[in-house]
Each structure stands twice: as structure tokens, then as C-alpha cells.
Amino acid sequence: MRGTVWAVANQLGVVASTPTELLSALLSGPPRTVRLRPAGQDPDGIAELARVLAEFGHLRVLVEPTADGPGHDRPVDPADPEAVCSADPVRITSAYETADEDHGGLRTAWLRAGQSLIREQPPAGRALVLLAALPAEAQAHVRRALTRLSEGAPWSVEWSRPGPVAALTVSADGLVAADPTGGVRTHGDDVPRRSTASRVKAVAALDDTVLLLDERGRLHRYGGTRTPLTKAVAATLSSHPGTALAAAADTVLVGDRMGSVHAFTLAGVHQAALHSGRVTALAATASPVLSVHSGGADGTVQVWTPEARRRRPPVTERPYPVVALHCARTPAGHALAVAWADGLAELHRLGTREVLAFRPGPAVRAVAVTPDGALAVGTDDMLTVLRPRRDAAWPVAVPVRPPTGPS
Known part of the structure; x- marks a missing residue:
């Protein structure tokens, strides 16, 4: 059966x-x-x-x-x-x-x-x-x-660890994993440390501070210090809940249920309508300029630079909602991790159309790219880190448009 x-x-x-x-x-x-x-x-x-x-x-x-x-x-x-x-x-x-x-x-x-x-x-x-x-x-x-x-x-499988994973990111201390109850653990911690969040949906690292977004769309802080920026974002989300979260340099990024992405800085807020429906995932890098990747319930991954007016085509798209994103600069260049609602995790080499895929079996809840180019995949009962083999052939991804009606 x-x-x-x-x-x-x-x-x-x-x-x-x-x-x-x-x-x-x-x-x-x-x-x-x-x-x-x-x-x-x-x-x-x-x-x-x-x-x-x-x-x-x-x-x-x-x-x-x-x-x-x-x-x-x-x-x-x-x-x-x-x-x-x-x-x-x-x-x-x-x-x-x-x-x-x-x-x-x-x-x-x-x-x-x-x-x-x-x-x-x-x-x-x-x-x-x-x-x-x-x-x-x-x-x-x-x-x-x-x-x-x-x-x-x-x-190749580098290591794995049992336990539920709700969200992943990378900080200066290494890989950061948040569990559904608000426990936060960096690689090397034996047990999670408690935060004020519960039912975590997303996690982001901003300097020495870990930011968490709960299922109600509210912002929580773990470690670090409360800054005017995080205070302003938290106040905004208390009345306008977010659906996705990321951070890079001096910017906190939040997605909303209407398909827009908001970039909060001390100088003001930039925003763009990038998706049809809810924004489900965000990732950002800041070298040399801020670059934002967003995923949506519409099955597209978009890229956006707040200062730019020109709308670029999707990085990738499939007929399934995006679950999680993470982007990092690696020795091989910038890489983007994407998780989809059908259980697929992908590692994209940005600037090319090359992609490696992995299906763990259970639903993928979170993904992250480590600075040395490995892919971390989190599910309801396991965190696994995979490394692309040096001799692996990276297939070229062919975008698949979402269906326009029932099959």
C-alpha cells in the first residue's frame, strides 16, 4: 500500500x-x-x-x-x-x-x-x-x-543529524538550523538553544544576530543586540505580518501574502511586486551589491536588485510552490539552493543554467548553501549535508512553466 x-x-x-x-x-x-x-x-x-x-x-x-x-x-x-x-x-x-x-x-x-x-x-x-x-x-x-x-x-553525503528542521541559514559561526518549536542550533551545538519564537517558518542571520519569523508573520531575535533596524522591522510586522524572511549586510528582507518583497534599511524601504500570490521564500547576498532571490506559491524564483528598475526573467520555475531558498558565494561562484513543494531540492550555479538535484523522500522544509559549496537539506526528522562530486556532470535546467489548468 x-x-x-x-x-x-x-x-x-x-x-x-x-x-x-x-x-x-x-x-x-x-x-x-x-x-x-x-x-x-x-x-x-x-x-x-x-x-x-x-x-x-x-x-x-x-x-x-x-x-x-x-x-x-x-x-x-x-x-x-x-x-x-x-x-x-x-x-x-x-x-x-x-x-x-x-x-x-x-x-x-x-x-x-x-x-x-x-x-x-x-x-x-x-x-x-x-x-x-x-x-x-x-x-x-x-x-x-x-x-x-x-x-x-x-x-556524496558529508554528514547527517536526526531532528526536525523548520528553517536554515548560514552565519559567521556556520550553519544555523531552527526547529519548529523555536530551538536554534549552529553546527557543533549538541542541543538547540531556546528562542522566543514558536512554529518557526524562516530564519536569517544579520551580523551576530539570528532573526526568526514565526507562522503568524512576526519577527523574533535570538542572540546579538536589538538595533533600530530590527526594532523597526519587528514593529512593522506586528501589524503587517510577513510570509518570508532574509537578511544581508544592513538590509532585512520580508515577503508578504500579496506577492511583494520589502527591503528594510535605516535609509528607508524598497519594495517590488514579484509574484502572483504569496511570497514563500527569500534569500539575499550583498557582494558586490545587494541581490535578492524570492520564491513564490506561483512556482517561480525571481531575482531583484532594489536599486534597479528593470524586471528580469525568472531564475527558474516549476509547477510547484517554492518552499525555501538560500544563496551564498562559494569557491565555484554564487550558488542558489531551492526547495520545492514536491520534495525536490536543487543547487543552481548562478550565471549558468547548471543545476544538481536531490530528493530525500520526505518533504523538504529548508535548504542552505555552505560557504564551501555544500548543500544542506532539512526535513521533519533529518538534517543532511551533501557535497557535489568534483567529477559530477551538472545538467542544464530547462524551466517548466506552471500549468494553466487541471490535468
Whole structure:
């Protein structure tokens, strides 16, 4: 059942692990056609999922018979990383759903990252996703095997840490992660330190101060000192809530639900209407001049310089809302990290159309680019740092325009 839910979620561009999560995600969008392919799945479970999805009248459900290919019935050792990465992912999912053993951490990792693993991909790609999803207590031989198997993937896993991540940024002290309850942790901290925020939506670093935006759109400060600028921004957001947050140099940037971005400085405020609908993410750099990237519910990533009047074309666009952004200058040039609502994280080389992608499986809540060019990806239960391999080919991104109507 879980494998079918993941496959349907991938088909329709949402993130879901259970029928309830899938139904909730689909009901919030336009009417759709859902195709269920029952190969390797329990027929009774498929029929039940079809009934649940169809009874709301919002979805057209088609059950498509799929013939099993040759060799699919051969047993696979669920404790063998190489066999697991090469086998039919639907059957591996079914095996792990009913397994009593964790098989050195493979079962936990597979059930955590399954929506990514169920996709068609080479074994090296599956090994990379499994390696990133391994629990801390995974057996060493499993970790070594997955590291070896993932050598053909464009990323290597630098480190991972369990725990929920709501937002990421980079300060002078390194990577900063905020959890949903307002805990703030920099790389090297054993435990989060409490802030005044709760239900954190975004985090930004301004000199020695960490700024947090909560789900009500209010600004909170962690560490550092209260300045006239942060005081003015906080006062503004108390009556006009923000939806996204970033900071660079002497500027605090805030997005709003109408699609506008506001750049607050002590000299005044610049603003621009950049999106159709809510601004969902912001990122900014200040070298040599302030450059702002904004993401929206409209599925576009825009770039804006407050002093410039000319409107530039989108940096990238897809038919899914942008979830998070972060931009940094790296030894290879400026890089932009983008997270999308369908569970995709991307690292873009700005000034080119080159991009590397990674899907951890769960919904991506936050991304950040480290100063040395690594990509940090935060989910509801894991923070993972990935490094592009030196010999990795960076594909050229082809922008995909959002659909104009239901499919």
C-alpha cells in the first residue's frame, strides 16, 4: 500500500506517505486523474485506496493492470544493500512493511525515504538516498556498503543529524538550523538553544544576530543586540505580518501574502511586486551589491536588485510552490539552493543554467548553501549535508512553466 501511495504522490507532484496524507494533498489542488498501478501490491489494498480516493468526487481514479516483468518473483535479501538498491522498489517496500527486523538500518531508511526510492533511477542514486536516510544507529557495514554503491551518484553525503528542521541559514559561526518549536542550533551545538519564537517558518542571520519569523508573520531575535533596524522591522510586522524572511549586510528582507518583497534599511524601504500570490521564500547576498532571490506559491524564483528598475526573467520555475531558498558565494561562484513543494531540492550555479538535484523522500522544509559549496537539506526528522562530486556532470535546467489548468 505504501509503495502505491508514494507512486501516486510522485505522479501528482505532492509528498505523502499514507492514504490520508495523499487525500489531503490532492483535495487542496484542482481535480485530477489518479492512475493506480498495482504491480507488486496487495490487490485488496489497491482496491481500498481506489475507493477512498474516489468517494470524494474530486478525483478520477483509474486502476491500470500491470503485468510483472520476468525475474520479479525472485527473492531479494532485505539485508543486502546492493540487492536492495537494484531490486524492484515496489516489492522492496512491501517486504519492509511486513518485516520485523531493521536489517542494519536499511528498513528504517527505506521507509523514511521511500517516495524518492520508488522512482526509476540507477542503483547509485538509490544508494545515495538510503545513505542520507540511515538512522544514527545503522550498522557500520551497511553504511560502508551504501557509501561504496553511491560513488556513481553526483553527490556524496558529508554528514547527517536526526531532528526536525523548520528553517536554515548560514552565519559567521556556520550553519544555523531552527526547529519548529523555536530551538536554534549552529553546527557543533549538541542541543538547540531556546528562542522566543514558536512554529518557526524562516530564519536569517544579520551580523551576530539570528532573526526568526514565526507562522503568524512576526519577527523574533535570538542572540546579538536589538538595533533600530530590527526594532523597526519587528514593529512593522506586528501589524503587517510577513510570509518570508532574509537578511544581508544592513538590509532585512520580508515577503508578504500579496506577492511583494520589502527591503528594510535605516535609509528607508524598497519594495517590488514579484509574484502572483504569496511570497514563500527569500534569500539575499550583498557582494558586490545587494541581490535578492524570492520564491513564490506561483512556482517561480525571481531575482531583484532594489536599486534597479528593470524586471528580469525568472531564475527558474516549476509547477510547484517554492518552499525555501538560500544563496551564498562559494569557491565555484554564487550558488542558489531551492526547495520545492514536491520534495525536490536543487543547487543552481548562478550565471549558468547548471543545476544538481536531490530528493530525500520526505518533504523538504529548508535548504542552505555552505560557504564551501555544500548543500544542506532539512526535513521533519533529518538534517543532511551533501557535497557535489568534483567529477559530477551538472545538467542544464530547462524551466517548466506552471500549468494553466487541471490535468
